[in-house]
Amino acid sequence: MKKLCVFLVLLLSFSLLAVTQFVPANYDQLLIAKNNGDHYTAAKKIQLLDIVMNGLGIEPMVQGLLASSVVQYGATVEQLNDLLSKDTLVIFSGQDFTAVLGPSKYASKLIKAISGILGSGSYVAQNGDYLLISSSPDLLQKCQKGGGKIPEEVMKQFDDSSIWAVIFSPKLTVEDATFSMKGTIRVLKDRLSGESTIYAENEKAKALLKDMRPSKNFDLYKDKNIGGEIFVFGNVSNFVSLNNVYQTLNLSDLLSKVPATLSATETQAFEKQFEGLMELSSKLTGQLAFSVKVSNLLEGLLAPQQEQAGQAMNPVFYGVVGGEIKLEELQKSLAGQIKTSKNLRYLDLDGVYVTSENGKIKFYSSVPTEFSNEKGSLDKVLKLYDPEKMPIFLCVDFAPILEKLLGMNVESLFVLTSSVDDKAFTVNWYLK
Structure with a gap:
């Protein structure tokens, strides 16, 4: 029993860290989303998202478009869904980004399809069971090399099963003001919510917060x-x-x-x-x-x-x-x-x-x-x-909008609030 528990802990740790192997040594901001399939299914239970995705037929329409696109390259929409349902890492550096999707055993079957769908200007590569999509060949190479770090407290957020994604930036610059940033996106029973906080890292940043x-x-x-x-x-x-x-x-x-x-x-x-x-x-x-x-x-x-x-x-x-x-x-x-x-x-x-x-x-x-x-x-x-x-x-x-659009009496809101003190600026939002 003890060996089984150790194995499960190691397996969980490996699944959590696997996508992070593509974090480059230097980056401006990243987003990591875990277990996309499970969280997406949970999010669709929120009334407004259920109306949009199912009631208005957005999901089957998108699935149909994807199916007709990938089949031209010898892939299937089921294979694409498997890739998208796992984990996602998005790296931002300057004006460029790289997205990492997986792990999926179908990665090799989808590289041609995704390259064809995205067309010129996008760079797609396979690394094991992962697909990397980038706006820059240089950033793509840096992500394949890896070697970057994410603070332990950022990754520890995933201990909460409601957390879908975490956002982290080691350095944000506004003129001479320097900030760092941490954020989360979570799926709760009746809402999708998020929180982002930027922290002042120098006196110029504190002055901007004062403003x-x-x-x-x-x-x-x-x-x-x-x-x-x-x-x-x-x-x-x-x-x-x-x-x-x-x-x-x-x-x-x-x-x-x-x-x-x-x-x-x-x-x-x-x-x-x-x-x-x-x-x-x-x-x-x-x-x-x-x-x-x-x-x-x-x-x-x-x-x-x-x-x-x-x-x-x-x-x-x-x-x-x-x-x-x-x-x-x-x-x-x-x-x-x-x-x-x-x-x-x-x-x-x-x-x-x-x-x-x-x-x-x-x-x-x-x-x-x-x-x-x-x-x-x-x-x-x-x-x-x-x-x-x-x-x-x-x-x-959204209540009066949905009433006019669908004739439905639904209480639904998107709310974004904020707060500021001497050290941080925080934004909280929810959709219900």
Whole structure:
């Protein structure tokens, strides 16, 4: 019996460490996911994910597409599922990444299929029962060589069976500020949840955390035009700190890599306008509130064709940011035309309309004098929000969206909260 226990412990240790043999000596960030198949099955029991994957038929549709793709290369979707159901390691280094999948006895049968599906620009290699997929041949080679280390306390997180994945970064740099980062993703009975914490590693980092502390007297979320199903509230002491993060993390580069089907004119316009606003970040207070209503859009899309002409076919959005910036200055950074409606001057950005007065910059989805909105889920959301403790807050209420889309009465939310102190900034989120 004792020998059996020792064997099981060794087997567990080997399965936990096997994928980590591909961790390179140097990396910026990594993610390790264990037992993907079991955790994915558990995650699908969460009501919203069950509706999306099974009720809307997303899973069988994806399975069908994968089956028709891999069969061209002499593989089967069952073999691919076996590979994906095991463990995953993702290494990030600069702008490059490498994903390691396995172990699977079908790795050799899938290398040709995955190479063919991903096409040029991706590099695929087999190492034993593992497949490695990379955006860079250099990083791929470094991962095959291995030799890197992960702190014991990071891997020990897997002692909790609910943990699906861990995230770790030994060093994150924002200008001269240095951080480390640890995070987890877990599957619970009624929700998928995650936590990520960045830790200040030098005095510059501590100063940046200080700028992220919530300021007092934040009330923009009480604006009468805030409403809908999607809400974002920001309350930090210094808006410049958000601009530093935006520039350092190359979010504009990330947006440019959105698939062509999603890179609509509106997305490109938003990117340009956001960057323009960031150029003026030194004149902003660090307080903002945004909301979006999409249930009306779904209602319009689902209406009979002859009735769609009378339906609103665009989401209703509204945002307000604290800051003393004249309309002419905004025009210089954001472009557009200054117009007047009922004695109210506004900046027309072709689908986004902006006013600036009394220390507030406001963004509308329609001409300000014609704009109207409903509170929607606001009261429900505010019960989850603490403006004095949460520098960043995001909430999506799926209940009205699912009601319009499927006629179902389902209580489902995505909530992201945050907290900050002298040493760390923490983000917690859950989907239920």
